[in-house]
Amino acid sequence: MATQPQPAEQRWEGTAVSAGVAHAIVHVLRDRFDEPEPRSISPDEVDGDLARWRAALEVTRGEIEALATAVKDEAGDGPEADIFDAHLLILHDHSILKQVEKTVREQLQCVDSVYYQLMCRHMDALRGLADSYLRERFLDIKDVTQRVMRHLRGEMLDTPMFEDPVIIVAHDLTPSDTVQLDRSKVLGFALESGSANSHAAIIARSLGLPAVVRVHEICSQLHSGDQVLLDGDEGLLIRQPSAETLARYRSREAREDAREDALAAARHQPAITQDGCEMEICANAEFVEEMQSIGDSGARHVGLFRTEFLHLEDPKADEQDLAAQYSAVLKAMAPGEVVFRTLDLGGDKLDPLMALEAEPNPFLGWRGIRACLQQPELFCRQLRALLRASVHGRLGIMFPMVCGVEEVREAKGLLEQCRAELASEGVAMADEIALGAMIEIPSAALTAERIAAEVDFLSLGTNDLIQYTLAVDRLNERVASLYQPTHPAVLRLVRLTVEAARRAGVRACLCGEMASDLELIPLLLGLGLRELSVAAGQVPRVKQAVRRLHLAQCEAMVAAVMPQGSSAEVLEASRQLARAAYGELMD
Ligand code: PEP
Ligand code: MG
Secondary structure (H helix, E strand, O other): OOOOOOOOOEEEEOEEEEOOEEEEEEEEEOOOOOOOOOOEOOHHHHHHHHHHHHHHHHHHHHHHHHHHHHHHHHHOOOHHHHHHHHHHHHHOOHHHHHHHHHHHHHHOEOHHHHHHHHHHHHHHHHOOOOOHHHHHHHHHHHHHHHHHHHHHOOOOOOOOOOOOOEEEEEOOOOHHHHHHOOHHHEEEEEEOOOOOOOHHHHHHHHHOOOEEEOOOOHHHHOOOOOEEEEEOOOOEEEEOOOHHHHHHHHHHHHHHHHHHHHHHHOOOOOEEOOOOOEEEEEEEEOOHHHHHHHHHHOOOOEEEEEOHHHHHHOOOOOHHHHHHHHHHHHHHHOOOEEEEEOOOOEOOEOOHHHHHOOOOOHHHOOOHHHHHHOOHHHHHHHHHHHHHHHHHOEEEEEEOOOOOHHHHHHHHHHHHHHHHHHHHOOOOOOOOOEEEEEEOOHHHHHOHHHHHOOOOEEEEOHHHHHHHHHOOOOOOHHHHHHOOOOOHHHHHHHHHHHHHHHHHOOEEEEOOHHHHOHHHHHHHHHOOOOEEEEEHHHHHHHHHHHHHOOHHHHHHHHHHHOOOOOHHHHHHHHHHHHHHHHHHHHO
16 A cells, blocks of 8 residues: 655744753644734625624623633622623623624625724724723723634634643744743744743743744744644754654753753752852742742742733732732742742733733833832732732742832832731731842942842842843844843943942842853853842753852953953853853753
8 A cells, every 4th residue: 555655844943042842733823813804705695604703702602601600609709700791791782793793784794804893993992091990891892802703713712722732833922922821731932023032932941841933934834733843952843853853853852861860960959169159049930830840940049930920810810819829939939038029010011901002112111110109009919918928938029120229219118018007907927028129220230239228139130131231122133133141331230230239238149041041150150149040940050050160260250351351252251161161061
């Protein structure tokens, strides 16, 4: 019998942003809110088209009712459950139903675009209104429309959208898209756009999943269910990998496993340089479920818990829900410390209300502590939840996107107010909570000594510090070559911050992605950093790197190259020390 020819493998190249290899089927996430193409239909098609739409409304109704029941079971009758009643009213709104049917019959246009256009007109009427009740209605209409459109296109909406583990293929993945995925089933990401410093890439590294960005035209060329191999080391996506390709990857995997085992054996040992300087290597986290892998990584503390992701998963979570999540994290890491960063929404992390009002320059706009100070209700809900959780472990709190000491004082004032209120309600709280400020805007680095006088630690957020110092958007691949962690201006700000912390007798940590870059560990040690917070998967490697270095050599290298050296020269000097000390870890 003749054998069927195997389809040839097909390769796409992109930019590798998170290491590792995955072999699985893909799930293509198309833009959720794709505008349907207007299409004329014949009079014969009208009834069938309307029947398809009614079926989509029906499935949507079932879906909303199921959600309402689940919420009522968990939280009882309350404002959460009311949301679903509002959604059902929108879904069954008579005037909308009649108008869609009339337009389809009279204009002979397919129902997808007629329904979509009508709902958009309702949304436009509410968009940007100051009244928060009406703005919420906008979100309700958007949510219902989105569900109906998905069903009209024959797609499922609710996560999990896939039964088997998959590699996610999408044009882009915002932080709010990421939190909606069933992460237990995701093995990797391949995106058409994106950059190494986007939060999708950061999350992939945190979860230890391979990710490749800037892979062109995969959304149109791949289909959900296609078999692919994703190589997050080389930046490759391979459809229908051949037997030879798979065999090559298997032997590479065996070599890497052996290396990982050797590293893992030492992961709980401290990171002490050859000449006796101890460095604390903490882990960054975004989700409660990561605590297990962080404990296994050898990190004793969480240096940065990005709380925005829990918020995006459930923007309406109340103080008690939040306190339960924060407590679970603290308990899992006890006696280690967990530094929770208060909400750093804005930029690319938009919650539904922020997404309503597009800003021309979101990274220079309503973001981080400034957005929190202007929304004291949201901010205090989080601060009270953190204070409630504080009895369950060792809590640190830090404020993001601080541009000067006044914001730190104002935030501290609100924290004290929350503490006083909770105390009068008889709530137990820890006496000692370490307070910190993130240094990620040049103005904060330049006034670090004033900020250091107000806090227990400073934490350098270099992902942002680099973009704000060099005026290079961290998400924009066109200017990616200008995004230089070793730029002399960036390094001066890092040094100013470390020195200000030392003079004030407070800790300084660096939790940006440059702390995970093995080439830069000699530079960071030489600049005086003694605490780094990195992706959990990198902890054993970074610790091992520190163990191979001599602090004195790192300091001498920095003293020699910093005064006059260009970005490239500093990078090369640090790279040389790294290669000489632990070249095999970097291959
Ligand atoms: C940073 O800016 O370096 C940081 C750690 O915060 P994020 O990446 O979440 O902005
Ligand atoms: Mg930041």
